[in-house]
Amino acid sequence: xxxxxxxxxxxxxxxxxxxxxxxxxxxxxxxxxxxxxxxxxxxxxxxxxxxxxxxxxxxxxxxxxxxxxxxxxxxxxxxxxxxxxxxxxxxxxxxxxxxxxxxxxxxxxxxxxxxxxxxxxxxxxxxxxxxxxxxxxxxxxxxxxxxxxxxxxxxxxxxxxxxxxxxxxxxxxxxxxxxxxxxxxxxxxxxxxxxxxxxxxxxxxxxxxxxxxxxxxxxxxxxxxxxxxxxxxxxxxxxxxxxxxxxxxxxxxxxxxxxxxxxxxxxxxxxxxxxxxxxxxxxxxxxxxxxxxxxxxxxxxxxxxxxxxxxxxxxxxxxxxxxxxxxxxxxxxxxxxxxxxxxxxxxxxxxxxxxxxxxxxxxxxxxxxxxxxxxxxxxxxxxxxxxxxxxxxxxxxxxxxxxxxxxxxxxxxxxxxxxxxxxxxxxxxxxxxxxxxxxxxxxxxxxxx
Ligand SMILES: NC(=O)c1ccc[n+]([C@@H]2O[C@H](COP(=O)([O-])OP(=O)(O)OC[C@H]3O[C@@H](n4cnc5c(N)ncnc54)[C@H](O)[C@@H]3O)[C@@H](O)[C@H]2O)c1
Numbered sequence: 210x211x212x213x214x215x216x217x218x219x220x221x222x223x224x225x226x227x228x229x230x231x232x233x234x235x236x237x238x239x240x241x242x243x244x245x246x247x248x249x250x251x252x253x254x255x256x257x258x259x260x261x262x263x264x265x266x267x268x269x270x271x272x273x274x275x276x277x278x279x280x281x282x283x284x285x286x287x288x289x290x291x292x293x294x295x296x297x298x299x300x301x302x303x304x305x306x307x308x309x310x311x312x313x314x315x316x317x318x319x320x321x322x323x324x325x326x327x328x329x330x331x332x333x334x335x336x337x338x339x340x341x342x343x344x345x346x347x348x349x350x351x352x353x354x355x356x357x358x359x360x361x362x363x364x365x366x367x368x369x370x371x372x373x374x375x376x377x378x379x380x381x382x383x384x385x386x387x388x389x390x391x392x393x394x395x396x397x398x399x400x401x402x403x404x405x406x407x408x409x410x411x412x413x414x415x416x417x418x419x420x421x422x423x424x425x426x427x428x429x430x431x432x433x434x435x436x437x438x439x440x441x442x443x444x445x446x447x448x449x450x451x452x453x454x455x456x457x458x459x460x461x462x463x464x465x466x467x468x469x470x471x472x473x474x475x476x477x478x479x480x481x482x483x484x485x486x487x488x489x490x491x492x493x494x495x496x497x498x499x500x501x502x503x504x505x506x507x508x509x510x511x512x513x514x515x516x517x518x519x520x521x522x523x524x525x526x527x528x529x530x531x532x533x534x535x536x537x538x539x540x541x542x543x544x545x546x547x548x549x550x551x552x553x554x555x556x557x558x559x560x561x562x563x564x565x566x567x568x569x570x571x572x573x574x575x576x577x578x579x580x581x582x583x584x585x586x587x588x589x590x591x592x593x594x595x596x597x598x599x600x601x602x603x604x605x606x607x608x609x610x611x612x613x614x615x616x617x618x619x620x621x622x623x624x625x626x627x628x629x630x631x632x633x634x635x636x637x638x639x640x641x642x643x644x645x646x647x648x649x650x651x652x653x654x655x656x657x658x
Contacts, residue, residue, distance in 0.1 A: 212241045213409075214298040216324060218255050218288060220267060220488075220558060221341060221376045222304030224388050227277050229302070230285040232413045239412050244288040245295070247305075252290060259288045269555040269584050269614055272385035295331040300409055303328070303340045304376070307348075309492035309499070316345050316499040318352065325353050329360035329369075337370040337405045339395075340427070343434050343493055345500035349373045349427035350398070352504065370402035373427035374410075375434035380556035382614055389414055393421045396430030435500075438493035439514045444479045445490070446517035449524050452481040452656055456531055463634075463656040481656035483610065483632035484525035484563030486552025491561045494518050525566030528632065532653055533570070536628060539651070543628075545571045546596070546604040547580040548619075549611025549635070550588050557585045564610050565590050567632070576606070584613055609635035625649045 215226040226244040233239060244259070246252035258265040262281060264274050280286050295301060307321040321342070328338065338357070340349055354371055361369060374395045379387040393416060395406045403423050410416050424430055448466075455462035462481055469475045485491060494514035501509040533540070550564035551557055559565075564580070568591065571578050580588060582595045601621050609631040616635065623629060629644050630653045636644070644652050 210239070210241050211299040212243070212297055213300045213302065214294050215242070215244045215302045215304055216295075216328065217303070217305030217342075218244045218246050218252075218259065219304065219306065220380045220556075221378055222302070223255075223259075223265065223267065224273070224378055224384065225302050225304055225341065225376075226288070227273070227280060227286070228388060228413050230280050230287075231276060234412065238285065240300075242285070242287065243294045244286075245292065246288060246290055248290040256288050256290060259286060266584075267557050268380050268382070268384040270382050270384040276385060292327050292331060295328050297333060298336055300337045300339065300405075301328055301332070303338060303342055305342060306488070307342045307344055309495050311492075314495075315503060316496060318345075318348070318503065321348075322352065322356060325356055326360065329357040332361075332366075332369065334366045334368045335370070337372070337402060337409070339406055339409070340371070340373045341376045343375055343438075343489065343496065344373070344431050345496040345504055346428045346432040346435060347500050347504040348431060349396075370397075370399060370405055371427070372397040372399075372402045372406040373430040374406060375430055377437075380558055381553060382555040384556075391420075394424065394430050394433050395421060396424035396427040398426055435493055435496050438489055439497060439511075439517070442485060442490045442494045442521060443513055443517040445482065445485055446520035448479040448481055449520050449527075453527065455656070459658055461656075461658045466656075480634055482524070482563075482634075483528050483655060484566060485521040486560065486562040486564075487558060488560045491518070491521070525563045526570075528655065529567060529570040532630065533574075535653065536651070539628065540571070540574045540576065540606065542575045543577075543605035544603070545576045545578045545606040545608060546601070547578065548582070548607060548609045549613055549616065549633075550580050550582045550590075551585050551611055551613075554612045555584065555614055559585055559588060559590065562590075563632075564588075567608060567610065571606075571608075579604070582611075582613070583615060606630065608632060611635065623650060626651075628652070631655060 213229045215222050218226060222244060226242055229240055230242040246256050264277055305324045308317045310317045357369060372395055374393055377391055393410050395403055397403050407421050410421055452462055466478055469478050495518055497511040497514050501507045547564055547567060550562055551559050552562040568578060579596050581601060587594050606628045610633055612635045626649060628651045632655050641654060644650050
């Protein structure tokens with residue numbers, strides 16, 4: 210049986226490892242699969258979760274939980290920190306992170322290159338490396354391929370296959386579906402690498418060839434991902450501009466946006482929000498300029514993408530400043546409950562979550578802050594656990610941030626004079642109308658008058 214190794218078991222790698230481990234033909238498993246994590250505090254935490262034989266529950270997705278638990282029972286889930294696992298691998302999926310250093314305004318390529326070093330110093334001849342990490346365009350071609358060649362040359366190995374294929378998984382209730390049922394983009398200069406990658410995706414996801422788009426350069430696959438995410442980040446920033454305008458002029462932005470959505474060409478226009486969080490949209494648009502500066506050495510700027518990131522970074526502060534202007538002293542020293550602290554719904558991922566900025570705002574207002582988020586459960590930023598459902602009463606201010614599925618049946622009995630703030634369209638119209646009608650409450654609904 211051929212062996213697949215997945216490097217990095219975060220939100221992308223855990224899913225990739227699981228899908229590879231579950232790949233079957235004629236009712237027989239196709240591959241031996243091992244996930245390799247870093248020997249770091251975070252890596253060991255992930256390994257402990259996986260090896261404790263429980264579902265790691267990083268997302269609230271029934272499909273994925275069922276799939277993962279079944280494979281766990283059949284002892285198909287294996288993870289380790291042992292780099293020797295790369296030595297006899299036939300295929301390696303690289304799902305480790307390539308970070309952006311915001312203070313130095315550059316991509317942290319040095320660290321990422323180490324991940325590829327670890328692989329290329331150990332692999333056998335003919336191994337296929339599929340890079341799934343989001344990278345600045347040009348990285349695979351100009352930096353990774355020469356590095357792999359150099360390392361293999363030292364061991365007199367000539368043959369290897371290299372391909373870039375970015376990932377589109379969406380952590381949340383559609384975690385399983387968003388990976389299983391999507392088109393794959395693959396890019397390589399090498400036809401044999403494209404053929405082999407296609408076969409692997411075919412085996413693992415039962416994808417017909419028509420759902421796999423080939424590029425004859427990895428830079429095009431890398432660019433595809435950066436444009437996708439920059440497009441989204443820019444659209445969000447665009448709406449933030451109008452949110453501010455409507456707020457200052459007391460106009461109902463959400464009603465206006467609903468009218469615009471009636472045009473089918475504009476049906477996916479963004480909503481207003483309290484900020485952009487997560488690992489990807491916060492950094493990926495900056496990979497465009499970084500590619501020109503650090504890799505392709507071309508004098509090419511991306512003013513729109515850079516500005517979008519800047520607007521999105523300021524969004525939480527700007528929204529909270531408006532709330533301060535509106536409610537001022539009424540907020541001072543109150544008991545506040547933040548509801549949902551992950552960066553998006555139905556995941557425990559809190560990286561760069563706008564909830565951090567919201568928390569800081571209330572902290573500055575000398576408030577006593579708790580949070581309720583059964584999926585996140587333990588919030589590193591606060592170094593504390595979520596309160597229990599039974600303890601949702603008795604706060605002065607309720608701040609809705611994320612629409613987890615489990616919040617649908619949340620019926621909080623607010624105290625008289627409560628301030629209810631919905632920063633992310635969490636509350637359904639019925640609940641909203643009830644709050645607006647009740648003269649005992651004050652409220653703020655983002656994007657509305
Ligand atoms: N999170 C998403 O929704 C998403 C979606 C599409 C693409 N991506 C991209 O996919 C990549 C991974 O994203 P993620 O969210 O899973 O990141 P993550 O930080 O959750 O996971 C990366 C993992 O790789 C591990 N790692 C780092 N160096 C390693 C090494 N040398 N050996 C073994 N493990 C190592 C880290 O410990 C970490 O657990 C990134 O490039 C990201 O931009 C993420």
